[in-house]
Amino acid sequence: MDRFENMRIFTKVVEASSFTTASAGLGLSTSMVSQHVKQLEERLGARLLNRTTRRMGLTEVGRAYYDRCKRLLSDLEEAEAAVGRMQVAPRGDLRVNATPVFGVLHLAPAVADFTARFPSISIEVMLSDRIVDLVDESFDVAVRVEPLPDSSLVARQVASCRxxxxxxxxxxxxxxxxxxxxxxxxxxxxxxxxxxxxxxxxxxxxxxxxxxxxxxxxxxxxxxxxxxxxxxxxxxxxxxxxxxxxxxxxxxxxxxxxxxxxxxxxLTIRAVYPHGRHLSAKVRTFVDFLAARFGREAQxxxxxxxxxxxxxxxxxxxxxxxxxxxxxxxx
Incomplete structure (x- = not known):
């Protein structure tokens, strides 16, 4: 049996606190689910679950192994999603914020070239001197020169200036x-x-x-x-x-x-966007475009x-x- 499949089924059993409930959610027989867990325990040489006729619980080793399994499975899911995103053409609505002068002089020509290259993306550009709240005001990306006040944002340098x-x-x-x-x-x-x-x-x-x-x-x-x-x-x-x-x-x-x-x-000019586990193709593509356009010695x-x-x-x-x-x- 596949090791990752064993781990996936084990985590489902732990989260359901029941072999029967987990098997129903997985579409497998209870005996098959039990076999996956048994194989894990035999490979590890340790008991992961304490099972009685009335209840089931994790052993100390099982708790530690469950936590590691969750992280590994999450990383695997993210890796597979990243590959999937690479196969999907970027599309959708993109809201961008920038300072007025940089927006007019440099971002506007860049956006015109970007939309010509990626016609499936529709961009709304909003210019303002104040630092906007990207999450509350529903912006996907901001181009900023100011120091970053919010450490929860992801920032990528796209250019520098003096x-x-x-x-x-x-x-x-x-x-x-x-x-x-x-x-x-x-x-x-x-x-x-x-x-x-x-x-x-x-x-x-x-x-x-x-x-x-x-x-x-x-x-x-x-x-x-x-x-x-x-x-x-x-x-x-x-x-x-x-x-x-x-x-x-x-x-x-x-x-x-x-x-x-x-x-x-x-000074550092950055593309800033909210932290997300899976960065959308439209945001990733736009930020990559800005970095390529301005990343070399800027004009x-x-x-x-x-x-x-x-x-x-x-x-x-x-x-x-x-x-x-x-x-x-x-x-």
Missing amino acids: MVICGAPAYLKKHGMPRTPADLANHNCLTFTGTSYIRGAWQLGSSKAEALEVSPRGNLRSNNAAVLLLAALEGQGLVALPTYMVGDAVKSGRLRTVLDDYAPPP WEGRPKTSGTTAACQGSRKHRGKGAIHVKKAA
Whole structure:
């Protein structure tokens, strides 16, 4: 008799607390069920069940063996299900959440290509700055840059990006190039006021591997990073934004990065989904697609054009509308 079949029948007998009840559920005769259990006990050389005419119970060895059997059978079932999923074309409705800027600039083109490749999947994309509750709000996947607050979620890295400080060439020509974080006090800094990994205080590194926190000052604040990006492109000041937002502008020279020697650690972009024993084909396929599309060096991470030390960027360091700037070591 097959060993896994013996184990499966043994667990059914334990859960039914009766050979007769288990045999009815399994569609086997009581004598056949008893034979399976007997063969297990003979192979193991140990009694698994104490049986009387009125009741049946597990021995101490039987309890330990039952627990192991449950785990093994569960793993076997999951392995077989995984093979089955590989043979099934992904289909169904998929609800995806992402931040507005990443969603518009990068996720939307990816979704268009994905639905063209997998027409049996219908996608609803919802964009929001807040961190949604995937389970309560019925989202299958979220694409997030923020640190993960919920350890029950499964997260897979699909890309990385950097936070950079940058400004338009015309702005740098007029107001000069900051060489240290303290020089930001002489610049108009465009700041973010929302709740996001893009913070009002700018997180920087240093040559001594110390974390620095800069409290910038300027005449424009917004809870929408796109507003700050447009202002920076118009030469209104310096802005600290992720490369997935400013990468194209930096590569084309419309923006130039500054203080590159003080860059903070890279950010991680993740596909996040609720934990499930069996990941659906549609979610698995979508996450695999994002990882393949963005996993290599992302297009926004091309080498930036820095401002250098040219005379054109050595203009006046004075700019109206600013105040003292506070630089401190981050905790």
